[in-house]
Amino acid sequence: MSEWLSSPFFGISLSIAAYAIGVLIQSKLNTPFANPLLIAIMLVIAFLNIFSISYEDFNMGGQIITMLLIPATVVLSISVYNQLDILKKNWLPVIVGCLAGSIASIISVWLLCRVFGLDDKMTISILPKSVTTPIAVGSSEQYGGIASVTVTSVIITGIFGTVFSPQLIRLFNVKNAVAAGVAIGTCSHVGGTTRAIELGETQGAMSSISIGITGLISTFIMMFIKFL
Amino acid sequence: MKILWQIGVIVGICFAGEGISLIMPIPFPSGVIGMIILFLMLLFKRIQSRDLKESTDFLTDSMKFLFIPAGVGVMQIFDDIRNSFLPMVFICIVTTVITFAATAAAVNGAIKFQQWLAARRRKSA
Numbered sequence: 194m195s196e197w198l199s200s201p202f203f204g205i206s207l208s209i210a211a212y213a214i215g216v217l218i219q220s221k222l223n224t225p226f227a228n229p230l231l232i233a234i235m236l237v238i239a240f241l242n243i244f245s246i247s248y249e250d251f252n253m254g255g256q257i258i259t260m261l262l263i264p265a266t267v268v269l270s271i272s273v274y275n276q277l278d279i280l281k282k283n284w285l286p287v288i289v290g291c292l293a294g295s296i297a298s299i300i301s302v303w304l305l306c307r308v309f310g311l312d313d314k315m316t317i318s319i320l321p322k323s324v325t326t327p328i329a330v331g332s333s334e335q336y337g338g339i340a341s342v343t344v345t346s347v348i349i350t351g352i353f354g355t356v357f358s359p360q361l362i363r364l365f366n367v368k369n370a371v372a373a374g375v376a377i378g379t380c381s382h383v384g385g386t387t388r389a390i391e392l393g394e395t396q397g398a399m400s401s402i403s404i405g406i407t408g409l410i411s412t413f414i415m416m417f418i419k420f421l
Numbered sequence: 422m423k424i425l426w427q428i429g430v431i432v433g434i435c436f437a438g439e440g441i442s443l444i445m446p447i448p449f450p451s452g453v454i455g456m457i458i459l460f461l462m463l464l465f466k467r468i469q470s471r472d473l474k475e476s477t478d479f480l481t482d483s484m485k486f487l488f489i490p491a492g493v494g495v496m497q498i499f500d501d502i503r504n505s506f507l508p509m510v511f512i513c514i515v516t517t518v519i520t521f522a523a524t525a526a527a528v529n530g531a532i533k534f535q536q537w538l539a540a541r542r543r544k545s546a
Contacts, residue, residue: 208489230485234492241496248497255490262487264431265480266452267438270460271470272481286531294524301516309508322513323520326488331450341494342502342509348492349513361521372528380520383484403524405456412453 198246204254211236225355225388231348266327273405279398287375287399291406294379295414298323303418318342320418321411322350325382328408332415347382354381358388374399379407427476430468434458 197203214236215229241251273280280287299320306316318338321329326347333343358377367373370393377385378400386404390397438455445454462468470477495502502509 204490208486212486212489230488230492233486233489234495237489237493238496241493248494251493252490255493258487259490261480261483262491263435263438263452263455264476265484265487266450267431267434267455267459268473268477268480270456271463271473271477274460274463275470285535286528289531290524290528293527294520297523298516298520301519302512305508305512305516309505309512311505311508315502315505315509319509319512323517327452327484328450330491331452335448335450339494339498339502340491341498344488344491345495346509346513348488349510350517353514353517361518365522365525367525367529369529369532371532372525375528376521376525379524380517409453409456412450416447416449 195250199250199253201254201257204251205258206254207237207240207251208233208255208258211240225352228348228352228355231352262327262330266331269325269327269405269408272401276398276402280402283371283399286371287402287406290372290375291379291403291410294323294376294403295407295411298380299411299414299418313337314339315342317418319346321415322346323380323382324408324411325404328412332412336415336418348384350381351384354385355388358385359392362392370395371399375403378403382407424475427473430473431459431476431480434462 211233212229215227215232218232219227219229237251240246241248302320302322303316306319311319314337317336318333318340319342320338321332321343324332324347326344329343329347330340332338334340354377358381361367361376361380362373367376373392374389374396377389377396382404386397386400389400434455435451437458438451438453441454442449442451459468463470499506
């Protein structure tokens with residue numbers, strides 16, 4: 194049995210099956226809280242625990258899926274390139290916004306982690322949480338963070354952005370569509386962007402450009418974390 | 422064979438990115454280096470985005486799925502981070518609000534600056 198389960202096809206099959214259930218549940222409940230990725234992760238963990246299967250067996254296939262994250266990061270630049278025209282028109286607000294947001298995010302996470310007394314490993318893992326997952330995981334691992342903690346904090350941030358972006362726009366009285374889009378993309382990456390697209394074309398485009406730019410800028414800022 | 426060539430280009434960029442990442446004096450994720458390489462290739466017309474369409478669509482559409490194994494990894498370390506879990510959730514939410522406010526304020530400031538510049542240019546013309 195354990196020989197069978199350590200086949201890489203086991204982990205891949207289980208992941209796809211769990212994700213299919215996650216997508217099905219979301220389409221039935223139709224609420225952003227029912228995040229398919231979150232559901233799939235919990236289902237896989239439950240399955241492995243119930244049948245006492247080790248993470249190592251699961252990860253024989255899992256690591257093949259994880260490996261695909263790097264090519265998935267690389268092709269993110271295509272969406273930035275496809276929106277080059279709208280970026281050229283708004284480059285100053287977009288870059289200033291992403292820069293300010295990245296700095297605010299990293300400093301506020303760092304301060305709060307210190308307030309709560311989290312150790313360095315946890316802090317580094319949470320630092321890139323406003324960045325899109327593949328870049329966040331890359332940054333976190335480079336500095337000795339824990340990839341799975343980073344993934345969890347990025348998902349929490351994404352769900353919050355998806356659900357509460359319209360409330361944030363009202364709370365801070367953001368009237369300009371460019372400002373709203375950049376702010377959503379910078380603070381809550383792809384999660385918030387799916388909501389920004391519903392708010393309007395400008396918001397959606399600005400939000401998706403900001404994901405890539407914030408990812409780049411944050412990677413550069415992360416180089417200075419050793420001075421914190 | 423079309424998709425095989427597309428995968429070849431993307432995997433080749435990933436491999437180049439890892440090589441550059443190894444010789445960089447500072448830690449930098451190889452995926453981001455690959456992003457910059459592909460962006461420059463698109464900018465200098467070495468490649469067109471439609472040449473990679475099928476593979477790009479696959480990777481983008483299944484992006485969320487690709488994080489499942491990494492997320493499941495939490496079960497391995499959960500006992501170690503049990504006490505940090507709730508603070509982590511709290512930190513993620515509060516800092517997202519702070520980031521939103523800082524970004525929106527900065528974008529509004531930059532737009533006002535651009536308008537001020539344009540107005541001044543009009544006056545001097």
